[in-house]
Amino acid sequence: MSTPRSSASSPDPIPHKSVTLAPSLGMRDPEEDSDSTPSRMSEDDDCSGGGGGGGWTPDLRGGGGRWAPPDQVLEIVLESVLEFLTAARDRNAASLVCRSWYRAEAQTRRELFIGNCYAVSPRRAVERFGGVRAVVLKGKPRFADFSLVPHGWGAYVSPWFAALGPAYPRLERICLKRMTVSDDELALIPRSFPLFKELSLVCCDGFSTRGLAIIAEGCRHLRVLDLTEDYFHEEENEVVDWISKFPESNTSLESLVFDCVSVPFNFEALEALVARSPALRRLRVNDHVSIEQLRCLMARAPRLTHLGTGSFRSEPGSGGTSSVSELATSFAASRSLVCLSGFLDVNAEYLPAIYPVCANLTSLNFSFASLTAEEIIPVINHCVSLRTFWVLDTVGDEGLRAVAETCSDLRELRVFPLDATEDSEGSVSDIGLQAISEGCRKLESILYFCQRMTNAAVIAMSENCPNLVVFRLCIMGRHRPDRITGEPMDEGFGAIVMNCKKLTRLSVSGLLTDKAFAYIGKYGKLIKTLSIAFAGNSDMSLQHVFEGCTRLQKLEVRDSPFGDKGLLSGMNYFYNMRFFWMNSCRLTAKGCRDVAQQMPNLVVEVMKEHPEDEGETDTVDKLYLYRSLAGPRNDAPSFVNIL
Amino acid sequence: MAGADVDVGTELRLGLPGGGAEAAKAAKRGYEDTIDLKLTLPTGGVQKDSGKPEPAAEKAAADPEKPPAPKAQAVGWPPVRSYRRNAMTVQSVKIKKEEEAEKEQPAATAGGNGSAFVKVSMDGAPYLRKVDLKMYNTYKDLSIALQKMFSTFSATGNEGKMVEAVNGSDVVTTYEDKDGDWMLVGDVPWEMFVASCKRLRIMKSSEAIGLAPRAKDKYKNKS
Numbered sequence: 001m002s003t004p005r006s007s008a009s010s011p012d013p014i015p016h017k018s019v020t021l022a023p024s025l026g027m028r029d030p031e032e033d034s035d036s037t038p039s040r041m042s043e044d045d046d047c048s049g050g051g052g053g054g055g056w057t058p059d060l061r062g063g064g065g066r067w068a069p070p071d072q073v074l075e076i077v078l079e080s081v082l083e084f085l086t087a088a089r090d091r092n093a094a095s096l097v098c099r100s101w102y103r104a105e106a107q108t109r110r111e112l113f114i115g116n117c118y119a120v121s122p123r124r125a126v127e128r129f130g131g132v133r134a135v136v137l138k139g140k141p142r143f144a145d146f147s148l149v150p151h152g153w154g155a156y157v158s159p160w161f162a163a164l165g166p167a168y169p170r171l172e173r174i175c176l177k178r179m180t181v182s183d184d185e186l187a188l189i190p191r192s193f194p195l196f197k198e199l200s201l202v203c204c205d206g207f208s209t210r211g212l213a214i215i216a217e218g219c220r221h222l223r224v225l226d227l228t229e230d231y232f233h234e235e236e237n238e239v240v241d242w243i244s245k246f247p248e249s250n251t252s253l254e255s256l257v258f259d260c261v262s263v264p265f266n267f268e269a270l271e272a273l274v275a276r277s278p279a280l281r282r283l284r285v286n287d288h289v290s291i292e293q294l295r296c297l298m299a300r301a302p303r304l305t306h307l308g309t310g311s312f313r314s315e316p317g318s319g320g321t322s323s324v325s326e327l328a329t330s331f332a333a334s335r336s337l338v339c340l341s342g343f344l345d346v347n348a349e350y351l352p353a354i355y356p357v358c359a360n361l362t363s364l365n366f367s368f369a370s371l372t373a374e375e376i377i378p379v380i381n382h383c384v385s386l387r388t389f390w391v392l393d394t395v396g397d398e399g400l401r402a403v404a405e406t407c408s409d410l411r412e413l414r415v416f417p418l419d420a421t422e423d424s425e426g427s428v429s430d431i432g433l434q435a436i437s438e439g440c441r442k443l444e445s446i447l448y449f450c451q452r453m454t455n456a457a458v459i460a461m462s463e464n465c466p467n468l469v470v471f472r473l474c475i476m477g478r479h480r481p482d483r484i485t486g487e488p489m490d491e492g493f494g495a496i497v498m499n500c501k502k503l504t505r506l507s508v509s510g511l512l513t514d515k516a517f518a519y520i521g522k523y524g525k526l527i528k529t530l531s532i533a534f535a536g537n538s539d540m541s542l543q544h545v546f547e548g549c550t551r552l553q554k555l556e557v558r559d560s561p562f563g564d565k566g567l568l569s570g571m572n573y574f575y576n577m578r579f580f581w582m583n584s585c586r587l588t589a590k591g592c593r594d595v596a597q598q599m600p601n602l603v604v605e606v607m608k609e610h611p612e613d614e615g616e617t618d619t620v621d622k623l624y625l626y627r628s629l630a631g632p633r634n635d636a637p638s639f640v641n642i643l
Numbered sequence: 644m645a646g647a648d649v650d651v652g653t654e655l656r657l658g659l660p661g662g663g664a665e666a667a668k669a670a671k672r673g674y675e676d677t678i679d680l681k682l683t684l685p686t687g688g689v690q691k692d693s694g695k696p697e698p699a700a701e702k703a704a705a706d707p708e709k710p711p712a713p714k715a716q717a718v719g720w721p722p723v724r725s726y727r728r729n730a731m732t733v734q735s736v737k738i739k740k741e742e743e744a745e746k747e748q749p750a751a752t753a754g755g756n757g758s759a760f761v762k763v764s765m766d767g768a769p770y771l772r773k774v775d776l777k778m779y780n781t782y783k784d785l786s787i788a789l790q791k792m793f794s795t796f797s798a799t800g801n802e803g804k805m806v807e808a809v810n811g812s813d814v815v816t817t818y819e820d821k822d823g824d825w826m827l828v829g830d831v832p833w834e835m836f837v838a839s840c841k842r843l844r845i846m847k848s849s850e851a852i853g854l855a856p857r858a859k860d861k862y863k864n865k866s
Contacts, residue, residue: 146719203724229726260726344730368730418731420723422716423762425773449721476721533720559717
């Protein structure tokens, strides 16, 4: 990077682009696997310079307020125009045009998206962007979700909060994913950001109900509190009654999601809170809410659009037991419902109660409900508008067939395994996949766990569903071939990359040779995220991927026969990527060191297999490398060695 | 192999020939589910060898055509988030409890309460199956069921051979009992077998030579 520095100019742009100045790659990845909604811009933008709201009124700075020099006018006009650019990708491109655009963009960027919290220092980010209203921060590599990253690795939010606080007093929204946040850090939010409105924590850890209480009490303008798949390790006797801490007057709450906070809570307080939150549209409760309690909540919030139903089981309280028809009347009264989830301990007898809303549902999440085909088919038959469906494999191929027959508008399907072990029975197979491909032609995203698969079914899906953007197939038994032909799954995945021309995310599994990766490299030109496990024969696989997948940003590899040669074949591409993760392959310390030495803007972290092990070993069990302007981080634990 | 690798041989390597880095050694990880320790060969000899870091499984895995030998679970595989895993564990415990409660009803399936599912692996088959031992009353019934189950996989396609499984011609059926010993199927009374059998494995007779002492002797010595 040889942009000349001068004291008057802003720091070098964050290099999203390759060294050869190819067009910048967007850093946002809306197809990221999470339950969270894509981040939204705050609606309260005001023009830079403090001018009037909406519209296109240039703020006349300088002089007596009536006239500005021509080049300043241009800049002001530019800023006003750039307000309309919201996608980070577009903004990155705009910032590269020239210094003037760079400055204008930096002042008007409202959402700061940091895909890797270690890629840039907080100080540098706040110095560049002056008018940020929303921050999205992502921390640990995704494989941390599968226990592959030892505890204490990092991704602490504290240096970020320390920088954001003084820099952005008007900050309204924070989204964190896979970061460690303590209660004390949560306490900084109401203190630093008096206008704070939205907090979203996805797959985070380190906090407790005490922190939630502080947020509830301190953020008087809170609209969104979304807690999704976070890790709570609280003992029941330490739990704080956080729900009672919301303001006693009417609140601005629009969304309250806490199904992962699976400790008992004060239900009366929740009921009262819902009653005084007229704007509430999304409510997802935890499994400590019975059907009877759910009915109370629904009665208080008849305009809900998204409902997480809690346990969906009857727990007779003082009010007696609700019948199915009584519950059905509650649903019938909730005319705005479009998204249902929860069913965390479902009693299938109550399922018919949701029939009144099924026709309007666009999203249905049964992925925590162990339902059979018989139980689900009558429900699905009503769900003609479904676009998103998450389910457990207990429904079997038969259940999926019913989905295929009814849900012709389906865009996203996720089939999770009840028994997530390698040698489980697996209740869905290629038959279900084939049926889905025939019935759901508009499918864009699929995640499918199974034990039996064929190339034919995958090929069929590639042909029937050309709009696929995300294809994630997990054949749970390792190295499983086509169950009928006994051949590797190369042809199936090859067909996917060949026929699905919009594909940006791919996860492969089953028995795969280098040939599969030759296909991926040849045809997967738009792939941004690729996950490989127990696959390939040789380093050629990695070479195919690096050389062919020109848009690759995130590559995760595990337990595959790739070594230093494969690693080094990526040398010319690492700066184009956000990160590369590789564990349990055949890397050596020397190979990783070579990479580290040749690439100064890359942070190369290696981890031992067992954190307690002392001493050096030649082999590297875990490699995590990522481009970074911040250099090696100073908060790495002892089991992380930064080369 | 690297000298630093002192892990028990039952933590098996995945991956194809070449040697070098270790595969996931799941047993030491804080992986919440139970670890399936499957021995590569149920012979006395291998018991001693289990300390070596290069188990027979690697040789099996060396040939891409052959499926991998039984192995320990890999950490974080299948890739299901721990949040979901925990929720499912709670669910399946509840389901099991419900199933058992139902089976205690007299109207339940003939043959008594509960079920006795065990995994059955066959050398050469790409994946495992499960059988409920309570569904059968004799070794012969079991043998016929196994024959049906694995007929698609048998290399020779010769279904007749399977019937002789118990008597040990081309293939032999072995089982792992509660003590973790591998025994030949057929030695003990059926009920005792069902009570003590944890896992079944169908292997080539040639590989079963030197199997642990026959069951009768084992129990004799114990008492």
